[in-house]
Amino acid sequence: MTPFLARGRILVVDDDAATRSNALAALRAVGFVSIEACAGSEALEKYASQQPDIVLLDLLMPRLEGFEVARRLHCLPRGQRIPIIIMTGPEDSDAIERAYQVGAIDFVAKPINWMVLRHRIQHALRSARTLDELVRSETNLANAQRIAHLGSWEWHLREAYVQRSEQFFALFGEGPQAFPPVMEAVLERVFPQDRDLVREAYTAASKGRAFRIQYRIVRNDGALRTVFEQAEPVRNADGSVQRLQGTTQDVTERVDAEKRIRYLAYYDSLTGLPGRQFCRDLLKRAIRRASTERSIAVMVLDLDRFGRINESLGQGVGDQVLQVVAQRLEKTVAALPGHADSAPGAAVVARIGGDQFVVFVENALVGDSPEALALRLLEAVREPILFEDIQVALRASIGLAVYPAHTDDADTLLKFADMALSESKRGQRNSVRSFSDELRTAADLRVQLESEMRAALERGEFELFYQPVVRISDHKIDAVEALVRWRHPKRGLLGPGEFIPLAEECGLIVEIGEWGLRQACKQMAEWMRKAYPPAAVAVNISGISFRHVRLLSAVQQALTDAGLAPERLELEMTESVLMHDAEMTQGILSVLQRMGVRLMVDDFGTGYSSLAYLKRFPIDVLKIDRSFVKDLVYDNSDAAITSAVLAMAQELGLGVIAEGVENEAQLLALASRGCDLMQGFYFTKPLPADELAVWFEGGGWHPLDG
Numbered sequence: 001m002t003p004f005l006a007r008g009r010i011l012v013v014d015d016d017a018a019t020r021s022n023a024l025a026a027l028r029a030v031g032f033v034s035i036e037a038c039a040g041s042e043a044l045e046k047y048a049s050q051q052p053d054i055v056l057l058d059l060l061m062p063r064l065e066g067f068e069v070a071r072r073l074h075c076l077p078r079g080q081r082i083p084i085i086i087m088t089g090p091e092d093s094d095a096i097e098r099a100y101q102v103g104a105i106d107f108v109a110k111p112i113n114w115m116v117l118r119h120r121i122q123h124a125l126r127s128a129r130t131l132d133e134l135v136r137s138e139t140n141l142a143n144a145q146r147i148a149h150l151g152s153w154e155w156h157l158r159e160a161y162v163q164r165s166e167q168f169f170a171l172f173g174e175g176p177q178a179f180p181p182v183m184e185a186v187l188e189r190v191f192p193q194d195r196d197l198v199r200e201a202y203t204a205a206s207k208g209r210a211f212r213i214q215y216r217i218v219r220n221d222g223a224l225r226t227v228f229e230q231a232e233p234v235r236n237a238d239g240s241v242q243r244l245q246g247t248t249q250d251v252t253e254r255v256d257a258e259k260r261i262r263y264l265a266y267y268d269s270l271t272g273l274p275g276r277q278f279c280r281d282l283l284k285r286a287i288r289r290a291s292t293e294r295s296i297a298v299m300v301l302d303l304d305r306f307g308r309i310n311e312s313l314g315q316g317v318g319d320q321v322l323q324v325v326a327q328r329l330e331k332t333v334a335a336l337p338g339h340a341d342s343a344p345g346a347a348v349v350a351r352i353g354g355d356q357f358v359v360f361v362e363n364a365l366v367g368d369s370p371e372a373l374a375l376r377l378l379e380a381v382r383e384p385i386l387f388e389d390i391q392v393a394l395r396a397s398i399g400l401a402v403y404p405a406h407t408d409d410a411d412t413l414l415k416f417a418d419m420a421l422s423e424s425k426r427g428q429r430n431s432v433r434s435f436s437d438e439l440r441t442a443a444d445l446r447v448q449l450e451s452e453m454r455a456a457l458e459r460g461e462f463e464l465f466y467q468p469v470v471r472i473s474d475h476k477i478d479a480v481e482a483l484v485r486w487r488h489p490k491r492g493l494l495g496p497g498e499f500i501p502l503a504e505e506c507g508l509i510v511e512i513g514e515w516g517l518r519q520a521c522k523q524m525a526e527w528m529r530k531a532y533p534p535a536a537v538a539v540n541i542s543g544i545s546f547r548h549v550r551l552l553s554a555v556q557q558a559l560t561d562a563g564l565a566p567e568r569l570e571l572e573m574t575e576s577v578l579m580h581d582a583e584m585t586q587g588i589l590s591v592l593q594r595m596g597v598r599l600m601v602d603d604f605g606t607g608y609s610s611l612a613y614l615k616r617f618p619i620d621v622l623k624i625d626r627s628f629v630k631d632l633v634y635d636n637s638d639a640a641i642t643s644a645v646l647a648m649a650q651e652l653g654l655g656v657i658a659e660g661v662e663n664e665a666q667l668l669a670l671a672s673r674g675c676d677l678m679q680g681f682y683f684t685k686p687l688p689a690d691e692l693a694v695w696f697e698g699g700g701w702h703p704l705d706g
């Protein structure tokens with residue numbers, strides 16, 4: 001006897017006390033817990049209060065007879081599946097028939113053979129347990145299916161009949177009665193555009209083939225949902241397909257989430273345009289589609305000095321400007337002659353970075369040349385943007401590359417267009433530049449120069465030349481400016497103009513600058529040891545170095561390493577470098593000032609900037625750009641500017657150095673306006689340190705030299 005059976009609770013219902021006590025004795029002996037009831041009504045009460053596992057029921061009882069008790073038991077909560085065994089008189093076949101009809105599972109004839117009955121009870125309990133488990137697992141499955149929005153079905157192919165789970169109907173928001181048991185019933189509910197796909201899958205499935213499809217359905221309430229459906233054949237022993245077993249799952253939420261993720265990954269959230277990655281994909285697709293006789297113009301557009309808008313008007317305005325630009329580019333492309341009936345992806349506007357856009361268009365759409373389109377795009381961007389009280393004027397530059405003329409690779413096309421863009425920005429800006437072989441050569445050269453420059457730093461090919469600043473009143477050397485040179489093994493001595501811009505572009509300027517600082521400080525320390533005249537050495541600091549995190553420590557380190565006092569070092573920054581981010585500039589300058597180094601504005605007058613910052617920034621000296629000095633003698637306005645700068649500097653207590661003094665006339669003109677510090681070829685060209693030492697030893701500059 002299994003432990004389960006020993007725990008069984010049995011309700012014995014009989015009006016005959018003798019039968020009850022016999023039953024009790026026989027059943028208890030083998031471990032059953034038995035509950036007694038002497039009438040139908042008591043049986044119902046005890047059932048409710050004690051929840052037996054099985055009922056042994058006498059058919060013939062006064063008042064409430066067994067049939068009625070069985071019927072009522074089945075109506076009680078949890079009573080539908082209670083196993084009932086009927087006790088009848090012998091050969092009462094009518095009664096037996098009725099007993100089955102009211103849901104009894106078995107019967108025993110009186111007088112009862114208790115031995116046999118025990119086995120029947122065992123069997124009945126075991127079946128009941130199996131049924132319970134089945135029901136429970138079905139309920140679990142149904143719950144799981146409900147939670148997963150998963151309906152299941154079986155398609156009996158030969159009978160052309162489909163059996164579906166409740167959850168399946170729930171997916172469609174309908175009851176089973178509205179859903180004929182055939183596959184076609186689904187087709188009617190499929191979103192029209194997806195119908196062919198579904199029909200095809202079902203046709204294949206009707207021949208016993210498995211399928212996995214995703215399609216949209218229109219629910220009863222009109223909602224559009226996406227379902228994922230898969231089915232597999234179930235085969236007979238001979239291998240023939242008996243039926244198809246399938247599931248249909250509502251995956252709308254998942255698909256929506258995926259769409260959203262894809263959108264976030266593929267689209268720029270500010271403008272709604274495709275982002276960089278998606279732009280590449282689209283271009284690749286366009287190239288795959290375009291046969292070689294169709295060409296594609298790829299344009300990279302960059303707003304000129306967009307950073308200024310962000311800085312001066314705030315990021316909010318900056319964002320709006322970008323949105324307007326996006327719309328204008330799209331509008332211009334949409335207005336192309338062939339656009340209306342072009343294939344999707346034949347013309348694309350994308351945003352690939354802060355203020356950079358890509359437009360690519362199949363040439364068939366363009367009408368005229370890609371250059372003309374590029375110019376039209378520039379024009380669209382140039383149109384002033386009106387906000388409530390401000391008007392923003394934009395300029396942009398475009399780099400253009402063409403498939404397949406320049407290359408047939410998407411990434412290379414974008415790179416070429418970008419190279420052309422850099423060229424356009426290097427030049428006059430606000431213009432269109434097309435990729436060309438010369439550009440490729442120039443770019444190759446730049447790449448070569450860049451790698452050579454890295455090596456040059458290690459090989460010590462950089463040198464500093466020095467140019468003195470002379471004080472006219474006493475002919476003494478005031479300071480010396482360090483100017484970098486590259487002694488290129490093949491190309492000879494290169495001036496900064498030939499490599500500094502590239503060094504700035506590739507970031508190498510930071511290392512070159514740090515090297516220059518160290519070298520200049522060392523040189524200055526040596527001059528001091530030799531008691532040579534200059535009181536300080538001036539070092540030029542590029543914009544990138546100025547804003548680099550390492551600037552302050554590099555300056556400090558160079559001074560410490562050389563054992564040089566900070567007032568022996570001067571730093572020259574151009575106006576445009578200082579004007580870039582006034583807040584940050586002020587911070588950096590104050591720290592440098594506190595360190596004790598002198599600060600100078602280089603090429604003063606060439607950048608366009610407000611003079612207010614001169615008061616705000618801790619500046620010591622202005623260096624008047626040589627372009628003003630050049631025509632000082634002949635050009636009245638240059639003379640006026642120089643006079644004004646000198647007067648203003650005096651007012652603000654700033655020193656002034658005039659750069660590029662080449663002759664005595666310039667010297668005299670400057671001196672007569674009160675300028676005392678000068679630098680230029682008139683005194684000496686920049687010289688290597690050893691040659692300058694000779695110059696120092698020769699007494700430096702003397703008026704008679706001129």
Ligand code: C2E
Nearest residue numbers: 483484495496516540541542660661662679680681682686
């Ligand atoms: P800058 O700082 O304004 O330097 C003065 C430039 O004018 C030097 O050109 C110098 O040779 C030149 N010059 C001096 N006197 C005269 C003259 O009488 N007439 C003419 N026509 N030119 C004169 P250089 O050495 O070619 O340097 C050009 C620019 O490169 C410098 O302008 C400076 O901005 C930058 N630079 C030079 N060395 C460095 C450096 O070590 N680091 C950084 N970041 N920039 C440097």
Ligand code: MG
Nearest residue numbers: 481540572602
């Ligand atoms: Mg300078």
Ligand code: MG
Nearest residue numbers: 602603623659
């Ligand atoms: Mg200068």
